Amino acid sequence: MAEDKQASVFSLLQQLSIDEIHEVFEGFCDACLVRFESRVRDVTQKKLKESSPTSTVTKTPTNSVSWSSKVTPRASPLSVERNSSNGDTGSGMEFTLNDGLSLEIIGPEGMPDAQKERIRLSKVGRKKDFCHRERIDGRLINLVEGLELHTNVFNAEEQRKIVACVTSYQKLGQKNQLLARTYSEPRKWMRGKGRATIQFGCCYNYAADKNGNPPGILQEEEVDPMPPLLKNMIRRLVRWHILPPTCLPNSCIVNIYDDGDCIPPHIDHHDFVRPFCTVSFLTESNIVFGHNLKIVAPGEFSGPVSIPLPVGSVLILNGNGADVAKHCIPSVRGKRISITFPKMADDKLPHWYRPDRDLQGLKPLMSPVPAPRAPPTPSPPQPSHSPAALSNSSKNRTVSNNAGANLSKLSLDEFPALGGDNSSHRKHRKR
């Protein structure tokens, strides 16, 4: 593409809002987006140098651009209020960060990236005190111990970008342009049957296949590598104390639900270590947990614990919640996408597997959680999966029960935001 053409694309783009830019990008595959982003970056750098010799453009490690210049962006419903003193428009979710998840190339003047990230991080809601006691094999246990729900992790703009990426891969899969087992679509012969899936990093065999392979990771079977955008999601999950760096996902399964699709009750295979997590997009739906989940109609299941999964939220599965309780997604009410990020057990890695250099050395941001009021002994900063980092709300300790009995409601409004004065501690079983 000639340089004047690039400049003209850029000036056209400048006239669009973020929403309109998303429209332009609709259907682009991830590779095209990355290429496009890098070309726009080249042009903006050149243009900036020409227009303002004093302005600077800094490349971040994630190849995003942070600006310190006189360029003023057009207002967009998703962009921050540029003139507010701390840039927080109330929710703080409007901040776009230079971590590779945002499409926006122009940031608010003056505010350091680190500050924007901390403001976004402080808006993440964390609920870690799920409780539903059941007697199992004679022992009364908390069946949902180990579950954590982190809300407001990905904002609307980031969700759109991730959904666009998934959609472009789905299109490639439908055109047989991905490795054979990367994309699969079920034969839908009745309501509630299946959903489309995209697997990156490893091929998971859901049920014994025609070659006699049992369920689990197929170590010989190659699938496509994880797209850069999904790796950026993992980076954020670690930086924001949602996943421990010791359990870095090296594979992912994207579930694409059409209206009415479901996932039947299951416990995730132990070829994947705990904890793992699932991120929700497009339509809020409930995830149902129980030792015994009942099929009440095709695609409809009931169980004692039902947790709403807001879009942009991350559910961590660990402990009894991952290993004793089964879980399922009953028929969804509208198109829904979820991305499950697990780490493969070391002895189950595909034979062709190589560690991803982009995901090495990730560290959580330092000390986002208020220190315990009276620590017994001085200790180094704790990762979120250690007891000291588990901050709980003193209220709202219940989840809803969709089987009817003992029904109590979980209110999403009451999720404590990180950084609030709500610390208390509980024992957390590490796996």
Ligand SMILES: O=C(O)CCC(=O)C(=O)O
């Ligand atoms: O779609 C979801 O949120 C749940 C996915 C799930 O159950 C799984 O990946 O095991």
